[in-house]
Amino acid sequence: MLKINIDYNLEDTVYRQIYNQIVEQIASSNIHPGDKIPSSREMAGVLNINFHTVNKAYQLLRENGIIELSKNKRYIISKKNKTGDAVDDFKKRETDIINEAMVKGLNSDDIIKTVKNILNLKGGG
Amino acid sequence: MLKINIDYNLEDTVYRQIYNQIVEQIASSNIHPGDKIPSSREMAGVLNINFHTVNKAYQLLRENGIIELSKNKRYIISKKNKTGDAVDDFKKRETDIINEAMVKGLNSDDIIKTVKNILNLKGGG
DNA sequence: ACACCTGTTATATATGTTATATAACAGTTT
DNA sequence: AAACTGTTATATAACATATATAACAGGTGT
Known part of the structure; x- marks a missing residue:
């Protein structure tokens, strides 16, 4: 399951850490195209942070074509397509x-x- | 001579652009270890920006061991030493x-x- | 000695980013 | 209907970025 670690000592922003770690887990085939990722509220609850911070990471992943909205309003990992x-x-x-x-x-x-x-x-x- | 281009359309901050372009010019052997770089005020004047912004780039370069203060209070390019x-x-x-x-x-x-x-x-x- | 340059430090201000806190809405799932 | 989803909107606090002045110690060149 998608596990994220936030380290407030790092220079990286929280949403950047979420972004990079999701990318890392896709690259490591820990999660695959089509897989759902946790809702922003669920992820935020687990990490004990605000859901808008998670949302920002998700928006950035979406802008970069790494995740996309499925028909049932859940974010899923996109298929790779080299642009x-x-x-x-x-x-x-x-x-x-x-x-x-x-x-x-x-x-x-x-x-x-x-x-x-x-x-x-x-x-x- | 050390030429820097600031592009306000880029996401990179101004001081980061200065930083990266100085690094680039050292990497390209356009400037060499021991060479002086322009004073922060001179550089700021040419680029038409505040000298504190240039200063921030210089401080970061210094923290990373890329430039250093010579005895006569001028920044010079450091010798390479792989840490x-x-x-x-x-x-x-x-x-x-x-x-x-x-x-x-x-x-x-x-x-x-x-x-x-x-x-x-x-x-x- | 003098003016001029250097980096550094200090303050102040304006703007943008990051992160949190609520609230509300449309649509989906159960 | 209740509980969930993403999205949008506001508000706030803290921090980062960039500018604007001012002042200081020390080196350079005349």
């Missing part, structure tokens, strides 16, 4: 963090290895 | 954006290719 926007967005964000990593002393090998390591943990998990 | 924090930080941010890319339909090949592409543009530039 140009998704590719462009990835490239842009990737460029920024690779730049920073290299400026901090990591080399191409470090970066490739780290990326492959992250991918292997998913593929081989 | 454990830098590696951990890269891995954490990388994981989040790879997760999202895969959920949006990119596969391992797409990701590796994009990363190699970004690295080649720098190495082969």
